[in-house]
Amino acid sequence: MLLYVRKDHVVINCYRTVFDLLSIRVFMGEFSFIKWIRKREKRRKDVILGIGDDCAAINVSSDKLCLITTDMLVDGIHFDLKKCTIRDVGRKAVACSISDVAAMGCQATVAVISICFPEHTAEKFARELYEGIWSISDEYNIEIVGGDIISGRSRLCINVTMLGRDEGLKPIRRSGAKGGDVILVTGTLGGSLLGKHLHFEPRLKEGLLLNKHFKIHAMIDISDGLTADLNHILEESSVGAILYEDQIPISGAAVKLSKKTGKTPLYHALSDGEDYELLMTLSKGQANKVLNSVLFEKGMIGRIGEIANGSGIQMMFSNGNIRRIKPHGYEHLKS
């Protein structure tokens, strides 16, 4: 969750007809809308974290925080029922919200789900959506405690709001990255469109372990794409970053997809969305502890770059050249 336009790369790359980038630019006026919203002053003392992170955090007793995140998924924007089952959609809707709690290094607990079914929806279809919702909520011990179900002349629309607990830990923000930090990422990246965007396992356990055993300065889940989400950390922290070309963990799916798209596997790893891996920054010492920890499978977390003073993202190519790159649009990426 973040109060801003989701520029879902899976959508942008592949369903361009249903999600018009131009319309966002026109509507959003270079994100001035979101800046305008964020200008509002905080009013309540019990709001510990408001807009700008994967979850907000509310003080619910002297020593307990309640995390909250909300995400809306609409047919034709976030999923395409011609290419997946309704059960997949139910699972994904819940998984995205779990991933937001994971990105704060906290524990997901309960959710409420609103659904607008297109009219004349068959009950069997509605039940299958719930089977998908329950398949993952059971797996992560999350209870669906309520919701709102409506029906009308509209596309299928699902909104999940998830609550979490701090478990005695401090939620990890996007804004804590410091110059000299190491950038780590879980898993491999790119090509989620070939299946992972529907079937990913949110890194809930990993987020909690990282928060409990290490000092993570900043963290986010990769929903918009590696460079786009890294850029969120950089902007919130007022720092820049250098990525190492030869350290980006390119997935098999990115390689496979690149053969269809004609783009490089690196392009897909850097800019595809919806891998829902965790991207974090921390001191060199802490990073080494994470990389050598027995808490994680070998190779499950890797170093991909460093935080630098300044702003924006630079890429250190394998030939040693360093070039500034933009968070989006790697069509012409050359070293």
Add this chain to the structure above:
Amino acid sequence: MLLYVRKDHVVINCYRTVFDLLSIRVFMGEFSFIKWIRKREKRRKDVILGIGDDCAAINVSSDKLCLITTDMLVDGIHFDLKKCTIRDVGRKAVACSISDVAAMGCQATVAVISICFPEHTAEKFARELYEGIWSISDEYNIEIVGGDIISGRSRLCINVTMLGRDEGLKPIRRSGAKGGDVILVTGTLGGSLLGKHLHFEPRLKEGLLLNKHFKIHAMIDISDGLTADLNHILEESSVGAILYEDQIPISGAAVKLSKKTGKTPLYHALSDGEDYELLMTLSKGQANKVLNSVLFEKGMIGRIGEIANGSGIQMMFSNGNIRRIKPHGYEHLKS
């Protein structure tokens, strides 16, 4: 919030073309879908109240409950942008959720809001929606702590999830009505379509006062209509009710609307939705205390009937006749 189909009477009565009652019946198979969902066993010990009330309640520390409710509003179903401003819609979306917290006798605190804007939405329009959201959230000291904003080829859709606090009180459920209870209601009823459905003040203060100073057995806010929402209390409490025809507080709007529709003002008071008044049951002694309390303006709360053993709703007409009535469909209502 309740996990079931909202049969919004404003919609049913007036926008029949956009919200097809038949489609709900077909889809829902006589509400078997909701029964099917509710059959799922509770899994978590910290879930104090799950599906079936206006809010769920989660135990967030040894002595604190977090209330949660969610509501989705879609253009053409819950509002008609041809007949109201976008600012009205923003206000209403938040007000409906506040009313859900009020119905539990608790305090509303923060909310997250997801919005899907139709593509090519102007930023001015989006800002006006937020002005409506803030106008009421400021009034009730509620902070909007986050959200999700998307844009695509879809109708305008807004989902509000609101959190609340128990304030050391026990949340009032729908399931506590007892035979012999008196039924009270706040305000006057019917004809909300003429304006109140957009501009109502949720009874947050009244709900808290009622919960703090009196022993309320069951409470609900009137969103679906007096008899429909009374029926929710009756079903959850396994009891019946008798309403007194001459005690139903008919609003001026109901009288006005009846001249347009040809239906009686009583019909509108019984079956129109979206008055967002509080409907409650409590013992005779407690009811007398409420009716004589200086906490409420004179005439702001009135007695409209009593809880009886059995099931369903009966009406005691002014001529003394008692007849069973259905929660919906008063076209042929005669004494």
